[in-house]
Amino acid sequence: MSVIEISGLHKSFGSLQVLKGIDLTVERGDVVCIIGPSGSGKSTLLRCVNLLEQPDSGRVVVDGTELTDPDVDIDRARRRLGMVFQSFNLFNHLNVLDNLTIAQRKVLGRNRDEAERIAGQNLEKVGLAGRERSLPSQLSGGQQQRAAIARALSMDPQVMLFDEPTSALDPELVGDVLGVMRTLAGEGMTMLVVTHEMQFAREVADKVLFMDGGVVVEQGPPAQVIGAPTQERTRTFLARVLNPTGDNP
Numbered sequence: 001m002s003v004i005e006i007s008g009l010h011k012s013f014g015s016l017q018v019l020k021g022i023d024l025t026v027e028r029g030d031v032v033c034i035i036g037p038s039g040s041g042k043s044t045l046l047r048c049v050n051l052l053e054q055p056d057s058g059r060v061v062v063d064g065t066e067l068t069d070p071d072v073d074i075d076r077a078r079r080r081l082g083m084v085f086q087s088f089n090l091f092n093h094l095n096v097l098d099n100l101t102i103a104q105r106k107v108l109g110r111n112r113d114e115a116e117r118i119a120g121q122n123l124e125k126v127g128l129a130g131r132e133r134s135l136p137s138q139l140s141g142g143q144q145q146r147a148a149i150a151r152a153l154s155m156d157p158q159v160m161l162f163d164e165p166t167s168a169l170d171p172e173l174v175g176d177v178l179g180v181m182r183t184l185a186g187e188g189m190t191m192l193v194v195t196h197e198m199q200f201a202r203e204v205a206d207k208v209l210f211m212d213g214g215v216v217v218e219q220g221p222p223a224q225v226i227g228a229p230t231q232e233r234t235r236t237f238l239a240r241v242l243n244p245t246g247d248n249p
C-alpha cells in the first residue's frame with residue numbers, strides 16, 4: 001500500500017518554475033532516494049510533501065489524507081511526517097531531552113514521564129543514551145543530527161523525510177548518521193531521502209529518483225538508475241558526483 005502519492009505536482013517561485021509536474025509513489029516500508037543537481041527542486045519537492053511550501057497544483061496524499069485538500073487539518077496531517085534537515089534545527093537553548101520531549105508534550109499531549117520514556121528509547125536507538133542533559137553545542141555535528149532524528153522519531157511519524165542529512169557533517173561523522181538511517185530502513189520505516197551519498201542510495205534505497213530542472217528524469221531500482229542509467233543527463237550527473245575532481249583513478 002502506498003504511503004505517499006504525489007501526482008502532477010507544480011510549484012513556482014514568481015516566474016521561476018521549480019517543479020514541473022512530479023509524480024511519485026512511495027510504498028509503505030520503502031526507502032526512496034532523490035538525487036539530482038543543485039537547484040533541481042529536490043528540497044522544494046520534500047517541502048511540498050509536508051506543506052512547508054504550498055504546491056501550485058497537483059495532489060499530495062500521505063497515508064490516505066490528501067494534504068492538498070483545502071479543508072485538510074494541516075497540523076494534524078503533518079504529524080504523520082518527521083523531517084530532518086541538513087542543518088540540525090535543534091533548539092540550542094534546550095538540552096537534548098527537552099528537545100525530544102517539548103513537541104511530544106505540546107503537540108501530542110503526552111505527560112512528562114511518557115515523553116521522557118519515549119525520548120530515552122529513541123536516544124538509545126541513535127546511540128545517544130546518556131546525553132540527555134547535554135546542550136546541542138556540547139555535541140558533535142553527527143551527534144546533533146542523530147538527536148534531531150531521535151526527536152523526529154519521538155513523534156511517531158508514518159514517514160521520515162530527510163533533506164541532505166549528512167551534507168553539513170565532517171566526513172568522519174557521516175557514517176554514524178547513515179548507520180542510524182540504515183537501521184531505521186531495516187526496521188521498516190518509510191523514508192524519502194534527498195542525498196548525495198550514492199553508496200547509501202545503492203545499498204538502502206528501494207527506488208532512486210533522478211531529478212533535473214524540476215522534472216523526474218529517471219526513476220527505478222538503484223541498480224538501474226545508478227548502475228545502468230538510460231538518460232544522458234543522469235549519466236553526466238553521476239559521473240560528476242562519483243568522481244567530483246574529474247581525476248581518473
Ligand SMILES: Nc1ncnc2c1ncn2[C@@H]1O[C@H](COP(=O)(O)OP(=O)(O)OP(=O)(O)O)[C@@H](O)[C@H]1O
Pocket residue numbers: 013016018036037038039040041042043044045
Ligand atoms: N522560497 C523560495 N523563493 C524563491 N526561490 C526559491 C525558494 N526556494 C527555492 N527556490 C529556488 O528554487 C530552485 C530549486 O531549489 P531547491 O532548493 O528545491 O533545489 P535543490 O535541488 O534542493 O538544490 P540543492 O541541491 O542545492 O539543495 C532554486 O533555483 C532555488 O533558488
Ligand SMILES: [Mg+2]
Pocket residue numbers: 042043044163
Ligand atoms: Mg536542497
